[in-house]
Amino acid sequence: MESSLALLLALATVPFQPGGGQSLHVDPPELEVAVARGTSLQLTCSLSCDEDIARVQWRGLDTDLGNVQSLPGSSILSVHGMLTDTGTRTCVGSCGTRTLQHRTMILVYAFPDQLVVSPETLAPGQDREVEVTCTAHNISGPDRLSFALLLGNQTLEGVRAQEPEQEEETQEAEGMPLFRMTQRWLLPSLETPPPPALYCQVTMQLFNLTLTHKMELPASVITLWIGSFVLGLLALAFLAYRLWKRYPPSPHPDTSSCTLL
Numbered sequence: 001m002e003s004s005l006a007l008l009l010a011l012a013t014v015p016f017q018p019g020g021g022q023s024l025h026v027d028p029p030e031l032e033v034a035v036a037r038g039t040s041l042q043l044t045c046s047l048s049c050d051e052d053i054a055r056v057q058w059r060g061l062d063t064d065l066g067n068v069q070s071l072p073g074s075s076i077l078s079v080h081g082m083l084t085d086t087g088t089r090t091c092v093g094s095c096g097t098r099t100l101q102h103r104t105m106i107l108v109y110a111f112p113d114q115l116v117v118s119p120e121t122l123a124p125g126q127d128r129e130v131e132v133t134c135t136a137h138n139i140s141g142p143d144r145l146s147f148a149l150l151l152g153n154q155t156l157e158g159v160r161a162q163e164p165e166q167e168e169e170t171q172e173a174e175g176m177p178l179f180r181m182t183q184r185w186l187l188p189s190l191e192t193p194p195p196p197a198l199y200c201q202v203t204m205q206l207f208n209l210t211l212t213h214k215m216e217l218p219a220s221v222i223t224l225w226i227g228s229f230v231l232g233l234l235a236l237a238f239l240a241y242r243l244w245k246r247y248p249p250s251p252h253p254d255t256s257s258c259t260l261l
Helices: 001-013 221-246
Strands: 025-027 032-036 041-046 053-059 066-073 074-079 087-095 098-109 115-118 130-139 145-153 163-173 178-186 198-206 209-215
Touching: 032 041, 032 209, 041 053, 041 087, 041 098, 074 087, 098 115, 115 198, 115 209, 130 145, 130 163, 130 198, 130 209, 145 178
Parallel strands: 032 098, 053 074
Antiparallel strands: 025 041, 041 074, 053 087, 066 074, 087 098, 115 130, 130 178, 145 198, 163 178, 198 209
């Protein structure tokens, strides 16, 4: 009885390996793969089989499978970066009486660097809140997007963020829509010149992949004019100083030629 119990405990500690130690080899191996729209990706699935030639095949779940090239012991799935390619693909491999599976979730995304900010300039001297907007165009999956208003590399404090707005922008040939998403902020009144480096940053989170685009809000033309005016005054002062050094005034001016009327 004790020997049987010891044997059961020993078997329980041995890791289970389906298919007698054989497993599917998938490249890329991640369970979730993000693909940029318009780019191609190949997923290779293979299985070694000592007993016979392995049968390997990619299959789709509720999606168009795409182009599949199957060879003895392997199968290659080609994805062409269309939005309709998003979905789950399953590689099924058989060796003798054993069957193994590997599922891969493919997400095709659109996130071009097409940001538009408004207003075109931030001018001081306004006694009311200033609205700043940032719009990302031709994106997919707006629920994966987030916006931030940055001062340098830090989030700008003291601003009020409004609810993001999204609209369908274009209808792609494959029947999937692209969106534009707009974020609005209300800045306090600008009694002093605006910050010199204010940015809109848009982030898209895809599984373990983080993508960002950033665009600067242009500096105020008033601020630039004041800066140019100050530089002009400094240049005139420097020129006057050079002339004074070159032609210094006489310490004893000649007044002999002066006559009183």
